[in-house]
Amino acid sequence: MLERVKRKWYYSVIVSLLVLLIVIPFDWFPGHYTTIMVLIGINTMVTVGLCLLLGYTGQVSLGHAAFYGIGAYFSAVLSKTYHLNPWLAMLIAAIATGAFAYVIGYPIFRLKGNYLAVATLALGVIVYILFGKLAPGGPDGIAGIPNLSIGGFAFDTWFKRYFLVWGFCLVVLLISQNIVNSRSGRALRAIHGSEAAAESIGINVDRFKVKIFVLSCVYASLAGSLLAHSMAHISPSSFDPMVSVIVVVMAVMGGLASIWGAVFGAGIVVMLKHELLLGFGELEIIIYGLILMLVMIFMPEGLFVWLKSSYVKLKELYIRWRLGQIRRGAET
Amino acid sequence: MSADQFVQYFISGLTMGSIYAIVGLGFTIIYAVTRIINFAQGEFVMLGGMLSFYLIKSAGIPLAPALILSVLITVVIGAIMYLLAIRTARHASVVSLIIITIGAAVFFRGIAGEIFPWGVDIVRPPYFTGSQSIAFLGAYVHPQAFWIIGTTVVVMILLHLFLTYTMVGKALKACAISPVSASMVGINPRTMALIAFTLAAALGGISGVVMAPLTLMSYSSGFMLGLKGFVAASIGGFKSPVATVIGGFTLGIVESLAVGIDWGPFTSAYKDVIAMTVLLLILLIRSGRLAEEERMS
Numbered sequence: 001m002l003e004r005v006k007r008k009w010y011y012s013v014i015v016s017l018l019v020l021l022i023v024i025p026f027d028w029f030p031g032h033y034t035t036i037m038v039l040i041g042i043n044t045m046v047t048v049g050l051c052l053l054l055g056y057t058g059q060v061s062l063g064h065a066a067f068y069g070i071g072a073y074f075s076a077v078l079s080k081t082y083h084l085n086p087w088l089a090m091l092i093a094a095i096a097t098g099a100f101a102y103v104i105g106y107p108i109f110r111l112k113g114n115y116l117a118v119a120t121l122a123l124g125v126i127v128y129i130l131f132g133k134l135a136p137g138g139p140d141g142i143a144g145i146p147n148l149s150i151g152g153f154a155f156d157t158w159f160k161r162y163f164l165v166w167g168f169c170l171v172v173l174l175i176s177q178n179i180v181n182s183r184s185g186r187a188l189r190a191i192h193g194s195e196a197a198a199e200s201i202g203i204n205v206d207r208f209k210v211k212i213f214v215l216s217c218v219y220a221s222l223a224g225s226l227l228a229h230s231m232a233h234i235s236p237s238s239f240d241p242m243v244s245v246i247v248v249v250m251a252v253m254g255g256l257a258s259i260w261g262a263v264f265g266a267g268i269v270v271m272l273k274h275e276l277l278l279g280f281g282e283l284e285i286i287i288y289g290l291i292l293m294l295v296m297i298f299m300p301e302g303l304f305v306w307l308k309s310s311y312v313k314l315k316e317l318y319i320r321w322r323l324g325q326i327r328r329g330a331e332t
Numbered sequence: 333m334s335a336d337q338f339v340q341y342f343i344s345g346l347t348m349g350s351i352y353a354i355v356g357l358g359f360t361i362i363y364a365v366t367r368i369i370n371f372a373q374g375e376f377v378m379l380g381g382m383l384s385f386y387l388i389k390s391a392g393i394p395l396a397p398a399l400i401l402s403v404l405i406t407v408v409i410g411a412i413m414y415l416l417a418i419r420t421a422r423h424a425s426v427v428s429l430i431i432i433t434i435g436a437a438v439f440f441r442g443i444a445g446e447i448f449p450w451g452v453d454i455v456r457p458p459y460f461t462g463s464q465s466i467a468f469l470g471a472y473v474h475p476q477a478f479w480i481i482g483t484t485v486v487v488m489i490l491l492h493l494f495l496t497y498t499m500v501g502k503a504l505k506a507c508a509i510s511p512v513s514a515s516m517v518g519i520n521p522r523t524m525a526l527i528a529f530t531l532a533a534a535l536g537g538i539s540g541v542v543m544a545p546l547t548l549m550s551y552s553s554g555f556m557l558g559l560k561g562f563v564a565a566s567i568g569g570f571k572s573p574v575a576t577v578i579g580g581f582t583l584g585i586v587e588s589l590a591v592g593i594d595w596g597p598f599t600s601a602y603k604d605v606i607a608m609t610v611l612l613l614i615l616l617i618r619s620g621r622l623a624e625e626e627r628m629s
Contacts, residue, residue: 107616110616111615113430114363114430117369118559118615119612122612123608125556125559125608126609126612245434281445282443282445282452285438285439286438286446288439289437289438289439292431293432293436296421296432297420300425
């Protein structure tokens with residue numbers, strides 16, 4: 001019975017998501033919503049990666065903006081300065097980011113909990129400062145990054161980019177969904193539960209952590225490349241340590257261990273950032289701070305998952321009540 | 333680098349180092365008692381500095397009472413943070429607590445950028461005693477630097493006396509060694525956690541108040557200061573206050589001398605990169621022992 005209620009929840013979420021996705025790009029809404037939807041798609045990709053790492057495996061990363069930025073910078077520099085095909089630039093960016101994540105993954109995942117959090121934070125700070133100092137363009141960043149295109153078809157309007165980004169995003173969501181429901185996904189959850197227990201049933205804990213870290217960084221890199229090619233302009237400030245915190249906010253909103261929740265989290269935060277709180281200055285980060293504290297104190301499994309379980313609980317109560325009513329009806 | 337320059341950089345390193353040392357002490361105390369890394373520690377420093385500027389400039393309170401009042405307000409904020417955000421989430425996992433203290437840090441930062449009349453500008457509270465540099469061993473030292481170093485030394489001595497000779501201090505130490513055994517002899521670990529947060533906020537507030545005139549302060553200064561304090565604490569291994577203080581001075585001097593050496597186009601802004609690299613190296617070198625510790629707690 002409850003299984004059916006849960007499934008219904010998922011279907012209704014996915015259906016409403018699809019409806020939104022299909023409805024919004026057309027000019028039924030004011031045009032700039034398409035831009036916002038593109039940003040939501042890009043942020044969702046980063047958030048899903050963090051969810052795999054934070055929610056499913058229980059490993060904190062406070063430096064995800066670094067990998068997001070490395071992807072964006074590689075794409076921008078290769079395609080603009082070296083005139084490489086943007087697709088090739090994107091691929092090289094993803095491979096480079098993955099390799100970097102792999103190399104630092106083994107030493108950094110010997111750390112746990114608090115220390116891992118600080119180490120990733122420090123990494124994010126270093127990479128951010130280097131963007132401003134060493135990367136071309138310095139603090140101003142790089143402008144005039146070419147669009148992605150297939151044959152002669154260039155993704156040069158937000159309407160076209162919308163389909164490109166959400167195409168990527170859906171692929172990333174489906175891949176992640178499959179990983180979570182597979183043998184590897186169970187291994188990740190075992191690691192989250194207890195590393196010692198996971199080790200004792202033959203899971204190579206370090207390797208799994210590094211693998212999922214690399215995957216999550218590759219997602220971030222792809223998202224960064226899409227950002228660079230869509231915005232045509234990037235600067236170090238798009239990848240400062242605060243951005244890493246915002247990604248955590250999105251993951252926390254979505255429910256740490258929930259793939260589809262990432263869409264919800266990214267959606268709400270991007271709407272807050274670019275729509276509701278535009279021009280309110282620091283009110284934005286006050287709200288992020290409150291979200292982080294309140295959600296983690298009162299619903300540690302994340303807002304979206306909390307909504308789901310409350311829905312299931314309410315439904316259960318309703319079913320009980322209905323059953324009782326029917327039984328009473330049969331008695332009289 | 334000439335000898336005079338060396339002394340100059342050494343003293344400015346000592347000045348910054350003492351700030352890092354106090355901030356690091358805040359981390360150490362909270363971590364020892366509660367096993368929480370308080371990511372909002374740097375924000376206490378920022379709040380101390382910003383409040384002192386507000387009280388002196390906008391509220392027109394004389395210097396000394398304004399300084400004391402800013403530290404007191406920071407202490408109250410620290411206590412409230414513990415009671416509302418940390419104690420309510422008592423059974424939370426390490427990951428949740430990390431996210432909660434980050435949330436608190438971001439929240440304080442946002443509030444500081446929002447409520448003060450000067451918004452997000454950088455401010456400089458007045459110097460305690462003039463700005464006439466004093467010649468010292470061939471270097472010129474700002475009087476505020478003496479205030480910073482002096483305050484740090486006094487605070488450290490007081491903290492040492494408090495931890496060694498008072499009942500509450502001893503209880504804190506007992507709780508740091510083993511919360512379970514401490515509660516068996518009648519020490520309430522939750523009260524001790526509250527005291528630890530209060531102390532840490534006081535340390536942060538004091539360092540913010542004395543450093544702000546020299547290093548300037550803005551709503552976003554807390555983040556980097558917190559990280560540097562964390563470096564100091566991790567050099568000291570989060571164990572002894574003395575080691576943390578030595579860690580703070582080491583970091584300050586290394587940073588300052590590294591900036592003094594001519595790296596060609598790479599100079600000055602690499603200070604933060606150096607500090608973060610030091611942090612990563614320490615964490616990675618110690619990773620085996622740190623993992624052991626986390627398992628124990």
